[in-house]
Every structure is written in C-alpha cells, then in structure tokens.
Amino acid sequence: MKKGVEYTGVVTKLGFPNKGEVDCREDGVATVKGTIPGQTVRFVVSKKRAGKSVGRLKEVVEKSHLEDVTPKCPHFEFCGGCSYQTLSYKNQLSLKKNMVKDILDNAIKSEYDFEGIIESPVQWEYRNKMEFSFGDEYKDGPLALGMHKRNSFHDIVTVNKCRIVDEDYRKVMDCVLKHCSERELPFYKKLKHEGYLRHLLVRRTTRTKQMIVAIVTTSDEQWEKQAQLDVMVEKLRALNLEAELCGVLHIINDGLADIVQSDETRILYGQEYIYEELLGLKFKISVFSFFQTNSLGAEVLYSKARDYIGDTKDMTVFDLYSGTGTIAQIIAPVAKKVVGVEIVEEAVHAAKENAELNGLDNCEFIAGDVLKVIDDIKDKPDMIILDPPRDGINPKALQKIIDFGVDKMVYISCKPTSLARDLEVLQQQGYKVEKASAVDMFPGTVHVETVVALHRTDL
Numbered sequence: 262m263k264k265g266v267e268y269t270g271v272v273t274k275l276g277f278p279n280k281g282e283v284d285c286r287e288d289g290v291a292t293v294k295g296t297i298p299g300q301t302v303r304f305v306v307s308k309k310r311a312g313k314s315v316g317r318l319k320e321v322v323e324k325s326h327l328e329d330v331t332p333k334c335p336h337f338e339f340c341g342g343c344s345y346q347t348l349s350y351k352n353q354l355s356l357k358k359n360m361v362k363d364i365l366d367n368a369i370k371s372e373y374d375f376e377g378i379i380e381s382p383v384q385w386e387y388r389n390k391m392e393f394s395f396g397d398e399y400k401d402g403p404l405a406l407g408m409h410k411r412n413s414f415h416d417i418v419t420v421n422k423c424r425i426v427d428e429d430y431r432k433v434m435d436c437v438l439k440h441c442s443e444r445e446l447p448f449y450k451k452l453k454h455e456g457y458l459r460h461l462l463v464r465r466t467t468r469t470k471q472m473i474v475a476i477v478t479t480s481d482e483q484w485e486k487q488a489q490l491d492v493m494v495e496k497l498r499a500l501n502l503e504a505e506l507c508g509v510l511h512i513i514n515d516g517l518a519d520i521v522q523s524d525e526t527r528i529l530y531g532q533e534y535i536y537e538e539l540l541g542l543k544f545k546i547s548v549f550s551f552f553q554t555n556s557l558g559a560e561v562l563y564s565k566a567r568d569y570i571g572d573t574k575d576m577t578v579f580d581l582y583s584g585t586g587t588i589a590q591i592i593a594p595v596a597k598k599v600v601g602v603e604i605v606e607e608a609v610h611a612a613k614e615n616a617e618l619n620g621l622d623n624c625e626f627i628a629g630d631v632l633k634v635i636d637d638i639k640d641k642p643d644m645i646i647l648d649p650p651r652d653g654i655n656p657k658a659l660q661k662i663i664d665f666g667v668d669k670m671v672y673i674s675c676k677p678t679s680l681a682r683d684l685e686v687l688q689q690q691g692y693k694v695e696k697a698s699a700v701d702m703f704p705g706t707v708h709v710e711t712v713v714a715l716h717r718t719d720l
C-alpha cells in the first residue's frame with residue numbers, strides 16, 4: 262500500500278478501542294480508526310509504521326451487519342463522543358466482550374475463566390460528569406459548546422441533545438451557550454493562545470440528584486467584565502432542574518495545554534462539592550476528583566471487584582490508585598485495615614472525609630505517587646487492589662507491588678491493552694490469572710472496564 266493512495270476493503274477485526282483491521286485483498290491490510298467489523302470502508306493511507314499501513318477513514322461504503330439500529334442521538338453523525346450508536350446494545354456488548362477476550366487470551370498464558378461482559382444497568386443518560394469545550398462548528402462560525410467533531414482537533418459540535426446525559430445537562434448547556442453568545446464572548450483559540458471561554462464542566466449525581474457547574478476561562482479581565490458571570494449564575498439558578506444546583510464555579514486556566522486545570526477556582530454560588538451514594542456509602546466529590554462517570558455502572562463494577570476480592574477478614578488490604586477512596590471504603594467494613602494511595606491530594610482529602618462520613622475508622626489514605634509512597638508504608642499488605650489510570654502501572658512501581666509477595670491481587674483496568682502488558686509481567690513473576698470479567702460502564706462509546714483476579718502460584 263502506498264501513502265496518500267485511497268483503498269477500499271472490509272473490516273475483519275477490531276483492535277482496542279476502535280482500530281479496525283481492513284482487508285483489501287491483494288493490496289494488503291491496513292489499520293483504520295473509527296470502524297466496525299463487517300463494514301466496507303474507503304480510506305486513504307496516512308502513515309506507514311514498521312511496514313504496516315495506517316489509514317484515515319473517508320467513507321463507510323457499506324454498513325456492518327452489527328449496525329442494526331438508528332442512532333437515538335441527533336448529533337451522532339458528527340460528534341466524536343459516541344461511536345457505537347448504530348449498534349443495538351446487545352451487539353455493542355458482544356463487540357466489547359470479544360475485543361477484551363481476544364486481548365486477554367493473547368496475554369494470559371494459562372487456563373483462566375473469562376466470565377463475559379456485564380451490562381450497564383442504564384444505557385442512556387448515565388453520565389454523572391461531562392466536560393464540554395467552547396469553540397466553533399466551522400471556521401469563524403457561531404459560538405459552539407459541546408464535544409469535538411469526530412476526528413477534528415478544532416471543530417466543536419454543540420451537543421444540546423446528547424443522549425448519554427440527562428435533561429438537566431442539556432438545560433445547563435443551552436443556558437450557558439445562550440448567555441455567552443449574547444455577551445459576544447470569544448472562545449479560547451488553542452493555537453494562538455487568545456480568547457476567553459475554554460470549557461464547561463458539569464457534574465450531576467444519579468442517586469442524590471445534586472449538580473455542580475464550572476465554567477473555565479482564561480484570566481482576561483476585559484472579557485471578564487463583559488461576561489457578567491453573576492448574571493449567568495442567576496439564569497442557571499432560575500432553570501427548572503430535576504437536580505439541586507449546589508454550586509457554580511469559575512475556574513481560571515491560562516495553561517497552554519488543552520486540558521482542564523485550575524490556576525484559581527472562584528465560587529460564584531454555593532459550594533465546591535456535591536455528594537453521591539454508591540452501594541449504600543456516601544462520597545463527597547469535587548469537579549476535579551476522579552469518580553466513575555456512570556454511578557449505577559460503578560456499583561456493578563465494584564460489586565464484581567468485591568466478588569473477586571473475596572474474604573478479607575483480618576486482612577490488611579492496599580487500594581492502590583484509590584481516587585476518592587471508593588473501593589477502599591467498600592472493603593473496609595470487612596477488612597482489618599485498608600490503605601489507599603492516590604496522587605491527587607484533593608482526592609485523598611475527600612477520601613479521608615468520606616471515610617469519616619461513612620463511619621469507617623480502619624482506612625488510611627496517603628497522598629503521593631504509588632512508585633514512591635509504597636516504600637514508606639509501615640503496614641504490610643495481605644492483598645492488593647489495583648485500579649490505575651489508562652496507561653497502566655509504571656514498570657518500576659509494578660515491580661515494587663510484586664515484591665510485596667501477596668497471595669492475591671485484583672486488577673481493575675479501563676484500558677485492556679495496558680492491562681495485558683502488566684499481566685505479562687505479573688505472570689512472569691509468579692502470578693496466575695484466575696478469572697476475568699469485562700464490565701460495560703460506557704454504553705454507546707468504545708470504552709470498557711475489565712476486572713481480573715490473580716493469585717500467586719510460586720509460594
């Protein structure tokens with residue numbers, strides 16, 4: 262295959278998360294992102310990497326047999342948020358299950374029990390957090406607020422009819438966009454580093470029905486005067502929302518990277534945090550602390566993890582990468598002690614408060630990098646729970662974790678390819694995978710969680 266040339270072929274296989282292997286018969290095979298097995302696609306070869314061709318999708322010439330429903334969301338064609346809305350939920354689950362199983366089968370060297378995929382209790386309006394971007398739908402078009410257009414770095418699609426969030430989000434999004442458009446506020450141009458509006462963060466809990474809204478802008482004082490954010494707050498408070506609006510924040514971010522971070526957070530109204538309930542426990546969460554984005558799905562995931570963790574009576578358990586301490590607190594009532602380690606200080610602070618709120622006095626939460634912190638923990642673990650970020654575990658940290666020599670570990674992962682890499686190391690060093698299960702927390706999208714139970718065999 263030649264770079265810059267167009268080819269047409271059939272997607273035969275899917276690599277995580279959405280990299281289709283396209284068979285073009287005598288012309289060869291290419292990897293094309295954003296495709297679904299069974300589709301016939303036209304693409305242009307954009308890269309050659311180690312002799313392999315990588316293509317950019319131009320057109321789906323023929324749909325896949327898996328695409329058996331009409332997308333419920335009017336933005337689906339353009340929005341880069343969801344990829345699987347043309348698939349019935351049954352087909353989405355089977356696609357994700359097979360993808361996870363293939364990755365695990367390749368990485369796991371001995372017999373193990375693959376328990377399939379557990380579905381999300383809700384397929385629509387499940388998100389308890391969204392991060393929307395300001396921009397325009399096309400160059401110099403009107404102000405937009407929503408998600409990045411599929412395969413686009415610049416263009417934003419206003420997603421005020423998005424189906425994976427509920428009506429409250431849609432009302433807030435409309436209200437903020439209308440206010441900012443009326444005030445003629447410019448969005449922040451990522452390459453020129455100028456402008457004002459950057460992101461809108463919304464958190465809305467499922468069980469407690471509480472909401473927090475944060476508008477992220479640069480520190481430009483001129484635009485700030487024109488913005489009249491106090492007027493926007495009053496408009497937000499006047500909305501007829503199902504949830505209680507507990508806080509409106511103004512986050513200042515002058516950072517050059519296109520990520521949400523705070524140089525300064527100002528409370529425009531109410532408070533900086535809200536509460537959510539999971540499996541009967543209460544959790545205080547802020548806009549920045551990590552919290553699973555599908556609350557009802559999280560209960561399913563944590564229940565599966567708890568099932569794999571098994572009996573922890575009289576045990577000291579390490580919950581590494583503990584976020585706001587959710588897993589630690591689910592285990593604490595049936596363990597001697599739980600030690601959580603988390604790098605975001607604010608999340609650790611929340612974890613401590615949460616433990617107190619839940620009347621748990623056998624949890625300790627330590628702020629810091631797992632790689633460094635575990636050297637200094639006085640307690641010795643009897644079992645370890647791992648729930649690292651997408652890239653998996655730093656190799657040096659993984660070695661230190663293995664050196665504890667615990668009998669049992671449970672690994673929760675949101676990226677099965679990183680999990681597979683870490684499992685290879687764990688197996689080389691005496692651990693055996695007993696069982697694994699995929700859990701779908703993100704219907705409509707390519708994402709999936711995996712839980713794995715391991716035990717040590719070389720004792």
Ligand SMILES: C[S@@+](CC[C@H](N)C(=O)[O-])C[C@H]1O[C@@H](n2cnc3c(N)ncnc32)[C@H](O)[C@@H]1O
Pocket residue numbers: 551552553582583584585586587588602603604605608629630631632648649650651675
């Ligand atoms: C997938 S989340 C899991 C959080 C938690 N277990 C839960 O279910 O809510 C991963 C967490 O690891 C934290 N993290 C990332 N790198 C870390 C590191 N090097 N050391 C400690 N924590 C880290 C992140 O801030 C995030 O809270």
